[in-house]
Amino acid sequence: MSKLVLKNVARRYGAVEAVADFSLELVPGEFVSLLGPSGCGKTTTLRMIAGFVPPSAGTIDMDGRQISSPSSVVPPEKRRMSMIFQSYAIWPNMTVGENVGFGLQVRRLSRGEIDRKVDAILDVVQMRNLKGRYPAELSGGQQQRVALARAIVVEPEVLLLDEPLSNLDANLREEMRFEIRRLHDEFKITTVYVTHDQSEAMVTSDRIVVMNKGRIEQIDTPHVLYARPRSRFVAGFIGRTNFLEGSRQGSEVRFDGFSAAASALEGANGTGGLLYSLRPQAIGLATQKPNGGVLAVEAEIAGRSYLGEYWDYQVKPLGAAKPLRVSTGPNAVFEIGTRVWLEIDPSAMVRVE
Amino acid sequence: MFGYAVFVAALAMFLPYLFLIQAAFAKAWGRGFGLENISLRNFHFVLFEHGTAAKSVLNSFVNAGVSATSVVILTLGVAYIVTRRLVPFGGILGFLCIAPFVIPGVVLAIGFYAAYAPPPLALCGTAPILILAFTTRFLPIGYVNASAAIRSLNPEMEEAVCVLGGSRLTALRRVVAPLLKRSLLGAWLLIFIPATRELSAAIFLYGPNTKVASVMIFDMSEEGNFEYLAALALILQVLTLPLLWIGQKALGRDFMLRRTAT
Known part of the structure; x- marks a missing residue:
């Protein structure tokens, strides 16, 4: 049975539709991210799951029991969920140990039991030695760990995270991504994670819900989302990409500077505009004309930047108006102005709307 | 610059205080400064011989303490409800808390008298009516702070x-109240100290057993007992000054200006 079911959930604020027709099912132990730019409705959706915001339409069920509908909402304190806030919301008047033990105290556990559980969870997040400290004496990363420990120690039915890493610096953010996934693998708590950072979502999640303007664009695993984006928005939001506009001419599809056989392209026989997404990593660069099943296009290097882990080239097919972006390994060095061959695998070209 | 500052201080503080102190310790204040004119008789009189003067100081402090405490608790609740939008039209509640600020104390007192003096309440001349009036008078200060x-x-x-x-x-008990402890204590002092010397409402509402120090002082001035008046005022001063000192110690030098919890 599904752990959490959102059915056609919507939320309006006056004339503004913050969330529209949102449906999602989570299986027990699943980690799902809500990903999208700011104002896309992801935090509103999370707050509806937590019970802070009533939906204006639709229902939310947990373990088969309805917890939210426009007419009745189970209050947050009765949902047995945990939430991690953007501000951490660590209580500055309590020590680390008191912060973490608070939820257990509210649940009326015995002192001994609380102490034992608090110590155990502080060991897990490597904060045991700081148990007696006050939050003002902790770094941002340590406060984040306290927030995690406080949320997990009560063994919640569902764990909700609202952009928990956005206040941390880049290195710490990367470390904490793995930490969050590690804790999830250890405790298997059903988790909903809100973020605007695609790499955060990709590292942590089993599935990602990409949202835009209050609506779901696509729900898929990180790999499928990247390799097979369904809309222009998803292709552009998850990683970098080249958008290629094509027009059907007989058995071929003509693009800017090259053409491909319609039979090799996905969806080339469909109706509507032919817009394709082609990832910079899916294009190869070679000095010799490649042979085999790939599409070979003669081109010229128009610009480049070196980013340490890879080269970001702008390569212009001969006769094309706009260059394509191509990523190569750091050892593939081409000077600007050099003639090269682009190797394009037509099956890597994904038709988007 | 320094001279100017001393001049202002002299006009505002030193001169009035000098003459107040002189009068408090004088056998007769008209006789001027001089060793032969100094005595503690006035203090002895107001503290031990006068029928109600000492009691009036106690009344003032009890009334002010109860009023300040109830203002802080009430306004914390109302400000919380309004700020967190827990009820529709909460803004009206907030406005009602601020409204007494524009009502003169005398008018407020007459309103209280008219409302609470007749039966069945019949609170006229009792401590509760004074406390109610003080609480209302100082709601705005409490509300703005909270x-x-x-x-x-x-x-x-x-x-x-x-x-x-x-x-x-x-949440209120375990998180909000502890975090706001310092600003609430500051607000309490900001209400308590002026409440100990509130006159305009008290003068209409006191009874034989509930006379407060400010009214006592007013009566003495009517009777022309300036030496006793000065002694009583000085006692009031000496009792409230430590509170100011405690406030500054506990909350930092600028506690009267404090507007945020840190």
């Missing part, structure tokens, strides 16, 4: 309590 303090708290702190299973009340 609402500024609450606005400085991130609501996520309370939401974290709710998510973990605590009620709103638990």
Whole structure:
């Protein structure tokens, strides 16, 4: 049975539709991210799951029991969920140990039991030695760990995270991504994670819900989302990409500077505009004309930047108006102005709307 | 610059105080400064011989203490409800808390008299009516302080309590109140000190057993007992000054200007 079911959930604020027709099912132990730019409705959706915001339409069920509908909402304190806030919301008047033990105290556990559980969870997040400290004496990363420990120690039915890493610096953010996934693998708590950072979502999640303007664009695993984006928005939001506009001419599809056989392209026989997404990593660069099943296009290097882990080239097919972006390994060095061959695998070209 | 500052201080502080102190210790204040004119008789009289003067100081402090405490608790609740939008049209509640600020104390007192003096309440001349009036008079100060303090708290702190299973009340008791302790103590002192010398409402509402120090002082001035008046005023001063000192010690030098919880 599904752990959490959102059915056609919507939320309006006056004339503004913050969330529209949102449906999602989570299986027990699943980690799902809500990903999208700011104002896309992801935090509103999370707050509806937590019970802070009533939906204006639709229902939310947990373990088969309805917890939210426009007419009745189970209050947050009765949902047995945990939430991690953007501000951490660590209580500055309590020590680390008191912060973490608070939820257990509210649940009326015995002192001994609380102490034992608090110590155990502080060991897990490597904060045991700081148990007696006050939050003002902790770094941002340590406060984040306290927030995690406080949320997990009560063994919640569902764990909700609202952009928990956005206040941390880049290195710490990367470390904490793995930490969050590690804790999830250890405790298997059903988790909903809100973020605007695609790499955060990709590292942590089993599935990602990409949202835009209050609506779901696509729900898929990180790999499928990247390799097979369904809309222009998803292709552009998850990683970098080249958008290629094509027009059907007989058995071929003509693009800017090259053409491909319609039979090799996905969806080339469909109706509507032919817009394709082609990832910079899916294009190869070679000095010799490649042979085999790939599409070979003669081109010229128009610009480049070196980013340490890879080269970001702008390569212009001969006769094309706009260059394509191509990523190569750091050892593939081409000077600007050099003639090269682009190797394009037509099956890597994904038709988007 | 320095000279100017001394001049202002002299006009505002030193001169009035000098003559107040002189009068308090004088056998007769008209006889001027001089060793032969000094005595403690006035203090002895107001503290031990006068029928109600000592009692009036106690009344003032009890009334002010109870009023300040109830203002702080009331306004904390109202400011919380208004700031967190727990009820529709909460803004009206907030406005009602501020409204007494524009009502003169005398008018307020007459209103209280008219409302509470007739039966069945018949509160005229009792301590509760004074406390009610003081509480109303100082609601605005309490409300402005409490609402500024609450606005400085991130609501996520309370939401974290709710998510973990605590009620709103638990959040108020375990998180909001402890975090606002310092600003609430500051607000309490800001109300308590002026409440000990409130005259305009008290003068209409006191009874034989509930006379407060400010009214006592006013009566003495009517009777022309300036030496006793000065002695009583000085006693009041000496008793409240330590509170100011405690406030500054506990809350920092600028506690009267404090508007945020840190």
